[in-house]
Amino acid sequence: MPDTEDEPVLPLAELRERGMAAVQVGTTRVLLVAVDGVDGEARAYDNRCPHRKWPLERGTLAGGVLTCANHGWSFDVVTGRCLDAGDRDLVPHRCRVDDEGMVRVSLDLDLARGRTLGT
Secondary structure (H helix, E strand, O other): OOOOOOEEEEEHHHHHHHOEEEEEEOOEEEEEEEOOOOOOOEEEEEOOOOOOOOOHHHOEEEOOEEEOOOOOOEEEOOOOOEOOOOOOOOOEEEEEEOOOOEEEEEOOHHHHHHOOOOO
């Protein structure tokens, strides 16, 4: 069960234009990423690189890969998996797009502690 309610955070159309966007959900800064051609069309992760906790919103997004601006670590935006170190995946949060095209996020601390979206 999520620790926060399914909270509307940003229109999907705006997220698609920007590619990624940092939003506040409760007390947690969350990075939203537009994912074309994938069920759900958006992903939500903690806005911190697991390497040095650098804000991921300062990084770059290209070809489905998010690269941290601090030390250059790269992540697959669909799965959240780190492409540079096997045990440093992004911390995911539940994310969906509702019928009105709004991206909604629920913080789930159990999900965030234990696995990435691809497992």
